[in-house]
Amino acid sequence: MRFPVVAMALAIVALGGCAGRSPAPVSVVQAQDRYMDCPAILIEVQANNQRLQGLASEEGWKTAQNVGAGVAGLFIWPLWFGMDFQGTAGKEAAAIQSRQQYLAVLAEQRRCGEPEQPKADATPKGKKKVTTTTSAPPAQADAR
Numbered sequence: 001m002r003f004p005v006v007a008m009a010l011a012i013v014a015l016g017g018c019a020g021r022s023p024a025p026v027s028v029v030q031a032q033d034r035y036m037d038c039p040a041i042l043i044e045v046q047a048n049n050q051r052l053q054g055l056a057s058e059e060g061w062k063t064a065q066n067v068g069a070g071v072a073g074l075f076i077w078p079l080w081f082g083m084d085f086q087g088t089a090g091k092e093a094a095a096i097q098s099r100q101q102y103l104a105v106l107a108e109q110r111r112c113g114e115p116e117q118p119k120a121d122a123t124p125k126g127k128k129k130v131t132t133t134t135s136a137p138p139a140q141a142d143a144r
Contacts, residue, residue, distance in 0.1 A: 020062065020084030020085075020086045020088055021086075021088055022086065022088065023086065023087075023088040023091040023092055024092065025091055025092050025094070025095030025096075026092075026095050026096055026099050027095075027099075028095070028098045028099050028102050029102060033102075033106060036106070037110070038107065038110060038112035038113075041103055041106060041107045041110070041112060042107075042112070044103060045100060045103055045104075048096050048099060048100055048103075049100075051096055052093055052096055052097070055089045055092055055093045055096070056089075056093070058088075058089045059089035059090060059093070062084050062088075062089060065083075065084065066083045066084060066085075069082050069083045070083060
């Protein structure tokens with residue numbers, strides 16, 4: 001009699017561990033940041049935006065799954081152990097948004113998006129710069 005109760009309790013605890021994945025948030029500052037130029041920053045921002053869209057749909061799916069398990073748990077109580085309370089997608093999304101803010105500051109420091117400064121005279125030293133001007137033909141004397 002005692003063995004089936006213990007086995008059932010262990011099975012419920014084991015299934016409860018499968019309810020959701022652990023969060024794996026990105027770190028705000030990363031080692032390669034000091035080497036990133038403007039195009040690399042833009043590429044990472046775009047990739048992060050796509051990841052945020054995926055996390056938003058995952059969070060919506062998890063919410064629907066939890067609601068379904070909660071309602072069904074009224075009739076089959078072990079389903080409550082399958083609910084996900086970790087908030088993985090929300091934690092990861094918050095970390096990515098912090099990273100996005102850091103990348104925005106980094107892009108501002110590197111002056112990404114600003115027009116390039118006009119370069120100084122590009123004529124090599126020692127060579128004269130040739131300029132042409134157009135002028136009207138010399139006035140003709142009126143010979144009457």
